[in-house]
Amino acid sequence: xxxxxxxxxxxxxxxxxxxxxxxxxxxxxxxxxxxxxxxxxxxxxxxxxxxxxxxxxxxxxxxxxxxxxxxxxxxxxxxxxxxxxxxxxxxxxxxxxxxxxxxxxxxxxxxxxxxxxxxxxxxxxxxxxxxxxxxxxxxxxxxxxxxxxxxxxxxxxxxxxxxxxxxxxxxxxxxxxxxxxxxxxxxxxxxxxxxxxxxxxxxxxxxxxxxxxxxxxxxxxxxxxxxxxxxxxxxxxxxxxxxxxxxxxxxxxxxxxxxxxxxxxxxxxxxxxxxxxxxxxxxxxxxxxxxxxxxxxxxxxxxxxxxxxxxxxxxxxxxxxxxxxxxxxxxxxxxxxxxxxxxxxxxxxxxxxxxxxxxxxxxxxxxxxxxxxxxxxxxxxxxxxxxxxxxxxxxxxxxxxxxxxxxxxxxxxxxxxxxxxxxxxxxxxxxxxxxxxxxxxxxxxxxxxxxxxxxxxxxxxxxxxxxxxxxxxxxxxxxxxxxxxxxxxxxxxxxxxxxxxxxxxxxxxxxxxxxxxxxxxxxxxxxxxxxxxxxxxxxxxxxxxxxxxxxxxxxxxxxxxxxxxxxxxxxxxxxxxxxxxxxxxxxxxxxxxxxxxxxxxxxxxxxxxxxxxxxxxxxxxxxxxxxxxxxxxxxxxxxxxxxxxxxxxxx
Amino acid sequence: xxxxxxxxxxxxxxxxxxxxxxxxxxxxxxxxxxxxxxxxxxxxxxxxxxxxxxxxxxxxxxxxxxxxxxxxxxxxxxxxxxxxxxxxxxxxxxxxxxxxxxxxxxxxxxxxxxxxxxxxxxxxxxxxxxxxxxxxxxxxxxxxxxxxxxxxxxxxxxxxxxxxxxxxxxxxxxxxxxxxxxxxxxxxxxxxxxxxxxxxxxxxxxxxxxxxxxxxxxxxxxxxxxxxxxxxxxxxxxxxxxxxxxxxxxxxxxxxxxxxxxxxxxxxxxxxxxxxxxxxxxxxxxxxxxxxxxxxxxxxxxxx
Numbered sequence: 001x002x003x004x005x006x007x008x009x010x011x012x013x014x015x016x017x018x019x020x021x022x023x024x025x026x027x028x029x030x031x032x033x034x035x036x037x038x039x040x041x042x043x044x045x046x047x048x049x050x051x052x053x054x055x056x057x058x059x060x061x062x063x064x065x066x067x068x069x070x071x072x073x074x075x076x077x078x079x080x081x082x083x084x085x086x087x088x089x090x091x092x093x094x095x096x097x098x099x100x101x102x103x104x105x106x107x108x109x110x111x112x113x114x115x116x117x118x119x120x121x122x123x124x125x126x127x128x129x130x131x132x133x134x135x136x137x138x139x140x141x142x143x144x145x146x147x148x149x150x151x152x153x154x155x156x157x158x159x160x161x162x163x164x165x166x167x168x169x170x171x172x173x174x175x176x177x178x179x180x181x182x183x184x185x186x187x188x189x190x191x192x193x194x195x196x197x198x199x200x201x202x203x204x205x206x207x208x209x210x211x212x213x214x215x216x217x218x219x220x221x222x223x224x225x226x227x228x229x230x231x232x233x234x235x236x237x238x239x240x241x242x243x244x245x246x247x248x249x250x251x252x253x254x255x256x257x258x259x260x261x262x263x264x265x266x267x268x269x270x271x272x273x274x275x276x277x278x279x280x281x282x283x284x285x286x287x288x289x290x291x292x293x294x295x296x297x298x299x300x301x302x303x304x305x306x307x308x309x310x311x312x313x314x315x316x317x318x319x320x321x322x323x324x325x326x327x328x329x330x331x332x333x334x335x336x337x338x339x340x341x342x343x344x345x346x347x348x349x350x351x352x353x354x355x356x357x358x359x360x361x362x363x364x365x366x367x368x369x370x371x372x373x374x375x376x377x378x379x380x381x382x383x384x385x386x387x388x389x390x391x392x393x394x395x396x397x398x399x400x401x402x403x404x405x406x407x408x409x410x411x412x413x414x415x416x417x418x419x420x421x422x423x424x425x426x427x428x429x430x431x432x433x434x435x436x437x438x439x440x441x442x443x444x445x446x447x448x449x450x451x452x453x454x455x456x457x458x459x460x461x462x463x464x465x466x467x468x469x470x471x472x473x474x475x476x477x478x479x480x481x482x483x484x485x486x487x488x489x490x491x492x493x494x495x496x497x498x499x500x501x502x503x504x505x506x507x508x509x510x511x512x513x514x515x516x517x518x519x520x521x522x523x524x525x526x527x528x529x530x531x532x533x534x535x536x537x538x539x540x541x542x543x544x545x546x547x548x549x550x551x552x553x554x555x556x557x558x559x560x561x562x563x564x565x566x567x568x569x570x571x572x573x574x575x576x577x578x579x580x581x582x583x584x585x586x587x588x589x590x591x592x593x594x595x596x597x598x599x600x601x602x603x604x605x606x607x608x609x610x611x612x613x614x615x616x617x618x619x620x621x622x623x624x625x626x627x628x629x630x631x632x633x634x635x636x637x638x639x640x641x642x643x644x645x646x647x648x649x650x651x
Numbered sequence: 652x653x654x655x656x657x658x659x660x661x662x663x664x665x666x667x668x669x670x671x672x673x674x675x676x677x678x679x680x681x682x683x684x685x686x687x688x689x690x691x692x693x694x695x696x697x698x699x700x701x702x703x704x705x706x707x708x709x710x711x712x713x714x715x716x717x718x719x720x721x722x723x724x725x726x727x728x729x730x731x732x733x734x735x736x737x738x739x740x741x742x743x744x745x746x747x748x749x750x751x752x753x754x755x756x757x758x759x760x761x762x763x764x765x766x767x768x769x770x771x772x773x774x775x776x777x778x779x780x781x782x783x784x785x786x787x788x789x790x791x792x793x794x795x796x797x798x799x800x801x802x803x804x805x806x807x808x809x810x811x812x813x814x815x816x817x818x819x820x821x822x823x824x825x826x827x828x829x830x831x832x833x834x835x836x837x838x839x840x841x842x843x844x845x846x847x848x849x850x851x852x853x854x855x856x857x858x859x860x861x862x863x864x865x866x867x868x869x870x871x872x873x874x875x876x877x878x879x880x881x882x883x884x885x886x887x888x889x890x891x892x893x894x895x896x897x898x899x900x901x902x903x904x905x906x907x908x909x910x911x912x913x914x915x916x917x918x919x920x921x922x923x924x925x926x927x928x929x930x931x932x933x934x935x936x937x938x939x940x941x942x943x944x945x946x947x948x949x950x951x952x953x954x955x
Contacts, residue, residue: 372772373713373772375715375717376715386717389762390759390762393758393762394755395755395758395759395762396752396755396756396759401752401755404751405748405751405752408748408751408808409747409748409751409808412798412799412802412808415799415802415803415950416802416803416806416807421954423803424950424951424954427796427799427950427951428947430795430798430799431791431792431793431795431796431799431943431947432792433795434754434791434792434794434795435788435791435792437755437758437791438758438784438787438788438790438791439788441758441761441762441784441787441788442784442785442788444762445762445765445766445769445780445784446784448766448769449765449766449769449770449777449780450769452717453715453717453766453769453770453772454713454769454770454771454772455713455772513747513748514746514747514748517744517746517749518746518748520744521731521744521746521749521752524731524734524744525727525728525731525756525759528727528728528730528731529723529724529727531727532722532723532724532726532727532730532874533719533720533723536719536722536723536870536871536874537719539704539708539869539870540708540710540719540869540870540871543707543708543709543710543869544707544708544709544710545709545710545711545712546709546710546711546712547711547712547713548711548712548713548714548771548772548773548866549711549773549865549866550771550773550774550775550865550866551775551865556772556773558772560774561772561773561774561777562769562773562774562776562777562778562780562781566777566778566781567769567777567780567781568781569781570781570782570785571784571785571788574785574789574936
C-alpha cells in the first residue's frame with residue numbers, strides 16, 4: 001500500500017511542472033496547478049510514510065523489467081519512510097512559498113523551467129529512497145543530480161550562477177562515479193545489484209573499499225567536510241525555496257545512502273565508526289567556523305548545513321561504533337539522534353532559508369552589513385526566523401535540543417563503557433559538539449542581530465516590507481513543527497523506532513531516553529519564561545522612550561552599529577589557522593589619516609587552497625590525453641561502442 | 652510525590668531563588684576586607700535590587716521586545732537550572748541527560764542577553780556581545796570535559812547521579828581536582844569576574860557583561876543583575892556539589908555543607924578579585940583553553 005502511494009506521489013510530483021508548459025506564460029494558472037499537484041503528492045507521500053511506520057515488515061513491490069540488474073524493486077521500510085516524509089513535506093511547503101517568492105509574472109522567462117525541475121527533483125528524491133534495486137536507485141540519483149543542477153542555474157544569465165552550477169555538476173559527477181564503483185563491487189561480491197551486503201566481509205578489502213567509496217560518493221552529496229566545496233555557492237545562488245529544499249532535503253540523500261549501505265554490515269570494524277565520528281566532528285566545528293565569517297546570509301546558512309551534516313554523521317558514527325563493540329544502546333541512540341537530526345535540520349534549515357528569502361524579497365539584498373532593524377518592518381518574519389535560529393543552536397525547548405540530546409546521551413554512554421580503551425577517542429566528541437553548539441549560537445545571534453535588530457544600515461533595509469501570506473504560511477508550518485518535536489518528542493518516537501528496526505535495533509527509544517521528562521522540562525521552561533515576562537511587563541508598563549543612550553554619545557548613526565563582521569572578528573581570528581581569512585586593512589598614520597576602507601572576507605579555504613590547485617595539477621598531468629576530448633556526441637558514442645566491444649571480446 | 656519531597660522541593664526553590672544576591676554581598680565584603688575598608692553590608696545587593704525594581708524605565712527607540720526578552724530569559728533559564736541541581740541526592744527535576752539541559756539553559760539565556768544587547772544598535776553593546784559569545788564558546792568544552800569525567804565515574808548523564816558520590820575509585824580524586832579547578836575558571840569567565848572582566852568598572856571598552864547591559868535601566872536592569880547573581884549561585888553550587896559530593900543523604904548536613912561551600916566560593920572569588928588584575932583581552936582565550944586542557948587531562952587520567 002505505502003509503496004503504491006509513494007510511487008503515485010513521485011509520479012504526481014514529476015508531472016507537476018508539465019501542464020504549466022502548455023499554459024500561457026503570463027497567467028497564474030500554471031504555477032497554481034503545479035503547486036496543487038505537489039501538495040497532493042505531498043499528502044500521498046506523507047501518508048505512505050505514516051503507513052510504513054505502522055507496518056512492521058513491508059513486503060514491497062517487485063516487478064520484472066527489461067533493464068539488466070534484477071527486478072524493479074520498491075520497498076518502504078522505516079528508514080525510507082523517514083526520508084520520504086521529509087522530502088514531500090518540505091517540498092510542498094517550498095512550492096507554496098514559491099507562489100509568492102518566484103511569481104510567474106515577475107519571472108516569465110525561468111518560472112516554468114524552475115517549477116518543472118523542482119517537481120522532477122522532488123520525484124527523483126522520492127524514488128531513490130524507496131528503490132531497492134541499484135539501477136533504479138542510480139536512476140533516481142542521477143535525475144536528482146541533474147534536476148538540482150538545472151534548478152540551481154535557474155538564473156543562468158548570471159556568470160556567478162553558471163560558475164557554481166558547474167562546480168556542483170563536477171562534484172556530483174564525481175560522487176556518482178564512486179557510486180557506480182560501489183555497486184559494481186557489491187555486484188562482484190554478492191552477484192546482485194542492490195544494497196544487500198550479506199556475504200561481504202566488513203573488515204576485508206572489498207568491505208573496506210565499499211565503505212570508503214560510500215563515504216566519498218555519499219559524502220560529496222551530503223557536503224561532509226572536506227567534500228563540501230560545491231555546497232556554499234550552490235545553496236547561495238539557487239532561488240531561495242530551492243535552497244531550502246536542497247539544504248533541508250537533498251543533501252540528506254547522502255545521509256540516506258550512508259545509513260542504507262551501513263545497515264547491511266552487522267559487524268563493522270571499529271575504525272569505520274571512528275572515521276565517521278571524527279569526520280563528523282571536523283565537519284561540524286569547521287562548518288560553523290566558516291559560517292561565522294560569512295557576510296552573505298544565504299552562504300552563512302549553507303555553511304550551517306555542513307555543520308549539521310557533521311552532527312548527523314557523528315550520530316551515525318556512534319551507531320557504527322556501537323555495532324562494532326556490540327553495544328545495542330549506542331546503536332539506538334546514535335541512529336535515533338542522527339535520523340531525528342535529519343528531520344530537525346530539514347525543518348529549521350528550511351525555515352531559516354525561507355526566512356532569508358523573505359528578507360531578500362522585502363529588501364532586495366542578502367548582505368548582512370546592509371540590513372538591520374527589520375524586526376519592526378517585518379515582525380512576523382523576524383519571529384519565525386528567531387524560532388529557527390534558536391532551534392538550530394540546539395537550544396531548549398525546540399527540536400534541535402532533542403536530537404542533540406540523543407547524540408550526547410550516546411556519547412556519554414560510550415565514554416562510560418567498561419571494557420577497552422576505544423572510548424577515549426569518543427571522549428573528544430561531546431566537547432566538540434558543545435563547542436559547535438556555542439559557536440552556532442554566536443553565529444545565529446550575529447545573523448539575527450545584524451538582520452533584524454538595531455537600526456537599518458541601508459536604504460534597502462529602511463524600505464523593507466513584510467512577506468505576503470503565501471510565504472509566511474509555510475514558515476509558520478515549519479516553526480510549528482519545530483516546536484512540536486521540541487515539546488513532545490514522544491510523538492516522533494514510533495517513527496524513529498521503525499527506522500531503527502531497519503538497522504536491526506528492536507529496543508524502543510522510550511526505554512533509552514526520558515522522553516516525557518524532556519516534555520516536562522520544556523513546559524517548565526516556557527512557564528518560567530512566561531512568569532518572568534509577565535512580572536517584568538507589569539513593572540515596565542508606561543515607560544518612556546528615548547534614543548539609545550550609548551554612554552551619552554550625542555549623534556549616533558546607523559553606520560556606527562557593530563557590524564556582523566566586527567561581531568565575528570574575534571572568533572574568525574581564533575580559527576584563522578583553518579579559515580585563512582583575507583583582510584584588506586589600510587595602515588592609518590598621523591593624527592588626521594586619509595579616508596580608508598576596510599574589507600575582510602572568509603572564502604572557502606578548502607576550495608581555493610586544496611581542491612582547485614589539485615584539480616589544476618591533475619588537468620596538467622592529463623594534458624597528453626586531451627586529444628580524445630572531441631566535444632561532439634558522436635565521438636563519445638563511438639568511444640562507448642568501442643569499449644563495449646572490447647569488454648565483450650575480453651570476457 | 653510525598654509531602655516530604657514537596658517540602659524539600661519548596662525549600663530548594665526558595666533557597667536558590669532568595670540567597671543568590673547574598674553571594675554578591677559576601678564577595679564585596681571580602682574585597683572590602685582586603686582593601687582595608689568596612690564595605691557595604693552583605694545585604695546591600697538586595698537593597699539595590701529593590702531600588703531598581705521600584706524605578707521607572709526608559710527604553711531606547713531602537714529596541715523592540717527582544718530587548719526585554721534578554722533579562723526575562725536570563726532569570727528564567729537560571730531559575731530552571733537551579734531546579735536541576737541535586738542537594739542531598741535529590742533534585743526537583745531530574746532525568747537522564749539533565750546535565751546537558753543544565754548547560755544548554757545557560758546558552759539559551761546567553762542567546763537572548765546578547766540579542767538584547769544587539770537590539771540597542773550601540774557599538775559598545777555589540778562589542779560586549781561579541782566578547783561574551785567568543786569566551787563562552789571556549790568555556791563550553793571545559794564544562795563538557797568536566798561533565799564527561801563525572802559521567803564516566805557515575806555511568807550516568809544525570810546531575811543527580813553525578814553528584815551523588817558513590818563508590819568511586821581513589822584515583823578519581825586527581826581527575827576531580829582538575830575538574831573542580833577547570834570549572835572554577837569557567838565560573839569566573841561565565842559570570843564575568845576578574846580576571847576575565849571587572850564588575851567594578853563601568854563605561855570601559857574592556858568590559859564584557861556590564862557593557863552588554865549599558866542601556867538596561869530600572870526593573871530591567873534589576874532583572875539582569877538578579878539573573879546574573881542566580882547564574883553565579885547555581886554554577887558555584889555545581890562546583891561545591893562536586894567537591895563535597897560524599898556528604899551523604901541527610902538533608903540537614905547536605906544543605907549546611909552546600910551553604911558553607913558557597914560561602915567559601917564567594918570568599919574565594921573575592922580573594923581572586925583582590926589579588927589579581929584583569930587579564931588583557933587577548934590573553935583571555937589562552938586561559939580558557941588552559942581550562943579545557945585541565946579538564947581534558949581529567950578524562951585522560953581516568954583511562955588508566
